[in-house]
Amino acid sequence: MTTGSPTKPAIDGSEHPAVELVQITKEFPGVLANDRISLSVRRGEVLCLLGENGAGKSTLMNILSGMLRPDGGEVKLDGRGVDIDSPKHAIRLGIGMVYQHTSLVPQLTVLENLMLGESGMRLNAADAEARLRELGGSLGLDVDPRATTGTLALGQQQQLEIIKALWRGSKVLILDEPTSMLTPKGVEELEQILARLKGQGLAVVFITHKLHEAISMSDRVAILSQGRLVGAIEPDELRSATHDELQERIVALMFGRHASQPAVAELAAEAEWGRSRRVLDTEPALELEGVTVEPGMGEIGAREVSLVVLEGEIMGIAGVDGNGQRELAEAIAGQRSLAAGDVRLFGHSIARFKVAQREKLGLRYVTDDRIHEGTIGSLSVALNMVLKRIGKRPFWERGRIRYAAILSRARELIGRFQIRTPTPETRVATLSGGNVQKVVLARELSFDPKVVVYSKPTYGLDVMTTRSVRQTIHQQAREGVTSIVISTDLEELLDLCDRIAVISRGRIVGVVENGPSAQQRVGELMVGGKAA
């Protein structure tokens, strides 16, 4: 054995870090999820990875846990380069991961769940029980090995997940958004467990998008934004600065403005704001009153959402993904029924109207799932452009399709929205994501749109298309179209919107007038800090 003894907790900096990520790059079609990220974690240290959804945190940790392979860069464990080609390999190397969503089988007992990963012909329950006692003891946990997993509280289930991740003697533990399901008491218990793990010399990586957790639970904070490492807060600073100072600094890093040049950025924002601002002295176009949507599987639902959007206004809805945005958007579009509340369009209730009727009234919905919902990949660009008008004139007459009308319509829209497609008859599946989005926009913005809900309109698009989509939204607003832009990208909302509402756990937690201080206030509302 040439490397240091693994039993000795080595917190001193002379040792190799437990994990070192060097220039990790990972690209998905259309998205650079990790852009040359370098990070390291020492033994006995808790590193917090902080960033918005889509910042690349999970991708990075999936690379470390063998779920994904990087396109470039190197992973080093104890100073040695390793090529982690599978989750199994990662476990053998001592990397344990606790996923955001439970991987436990609810019908099985605690012990059975822990033995699931065992190989060999016979399961040795006695050994497993001893191991559970040992691990539980070292973490200060008392878990009944015979309890049915599904009956445990969420906090206990997570403790079990941690035990499972440590089952094979992990040296590195990764926790993906571990507090998202926990009560305040659960979070407190988790903090104690982390402290014990640190004491035992484990390297812990903790993924979160909650600011105060990052500050209170970690030794070091690394901030990711749009696939890049945009900053880090070192242990000295974490210990010496006050909570408010840290929060301010992190928000600035997270949302793109560097703290060292606040004046320049402020001025730029002011100028941008002046250009986009329009005086709104109009009637309400869309009113939501106590809109409540029952959650489906794995959803939050929407709870008593009340919001008034004025005619010609661009209203942003900011929030971390999965906080009820889709449920709300679908309720407005008519794809879901309301459990309570009312939706009014220009003063008239449309709660009982179906999707097609709302579409005809000028209420449009640009879905965020343009591949699986917004288009049919196996159909042509031209047909996709009229899918919300099937059977209607001039594209159909007495039930018979009129291709000439559909094609001439398509040619016009392709020109107007600058869609790059070989022909109008090309199947949508062969287009790039940006062009697919333009097809969706072309369809939704046809036939006199009045109120348009855009859900993550530029998600996954390249810079040029993003710009053109935003211009389209702006242009529409100038022509008097009322818009609701749902986005997880705060900069996009700051660029586009007159006001920004913040959604959290299915509720609107605040509405902020766009302006120089909006970024700060929305950021605080988003990360669950004090409301401005």
Added chain:
Amino acid sequence: MTETTATTELREPPHLSDATPGRAQLGRVGDFLLRSILPLVLAVGTGSIVLVAIGVDPIQYYKDVYSGGVQFAAWQDSLMRVAPLLLIAVGLIVAFRAGIWNLGMDGQFLLAAAVISGIGSRFEEHLPNTINLVVLFLIAGAVAAAWTIVPAVLKARYELNEIITTLMMTFIGINLAQILVKGPFQDPSTTTPQTRALDFSALLPSIPGTESSTRRWPGVHVGVVVALIAAFVVWFLLSRTSLGLRLQVLGASTRSARHMGLDVPRLIIVTFLLSGMFVGFAAATEILGVKGYQRADWDPAFGLSVVPLVFLARLHPIGVIPYVVLLSLASIGGDYAAQNAGLTPKFTLLLVGLTLIYMALTEWIARRAELGGSYFPGASYRRQRASGTG
């Protein structure tokens, strides 16, 4: 015609040109050979090996299939078999295109057959022959369609998996058909459990010019023409009408259909009824064109042997015709060939089963090799987006 020639691709049902962006693109021809021909060739090849293994000369066997299916007057039987097979195929295509897996066709078929063979003989005395036949066709269509209502409503309202419900309804349907034949529709003049035979003159008329000199049988009944017309009607429906596009949107993705404002529950029910109706017509051609009566133990299970064909033809109502002809030949000639070789007539089903297995293998290998395309329309387009970032 105002449509320009440039509209060919748009007018083609989309699955026909099913090349998708992938690493190693297969052209249309390659894709056709791989998916629509190769499984058949492999099944025939494997069938030959099985034949050799049990001591039968495969060349002689396949020769017998041909002569038993075509020579003398056998071509009449083969052609007439096309009628029910094609109508079932068309019924399945309507449903499968809409992403609805109606697998209850055999129950729908037998029940419709039992009802019209049971009441047909009571009708014939009162009505002129042509009207009588039309009415019986419509009744058969209605009965089979009605048998889809329970799975249709369960899927439309409660999103219950129709594969399970239609299969269960098929078992009930088969047994109910037997009860009907043995009970209310029993021919009182015999102890054999069967319905009264229809009068010869009350059967479907022959297509002129299809009489055979070697047989007293009048000729090929017009049910075959009905089936061919049905295939064209469904092709027109799917490719030219608003309902057809709605069905295809539903088939591509229920989520999309909802997003586009389609009335998904209603579409599901309409699809089921249409599909059942064609299956009922299939039963009518067989009862009114060939059998004239129904025995309680009769269950040709046409539906199951048709399933691989509709996928080989990529759910195309015209494209499926050659496959149906091939299966008709193989099943009529197969009986003769099996008899000659001392085998069970079920040997044809072995070939059908082998074809299915090779289709599954083809699909799997093509997916692994990312060749693009699929037996399922639209399926290959769904895997494009990378699964999540962040």
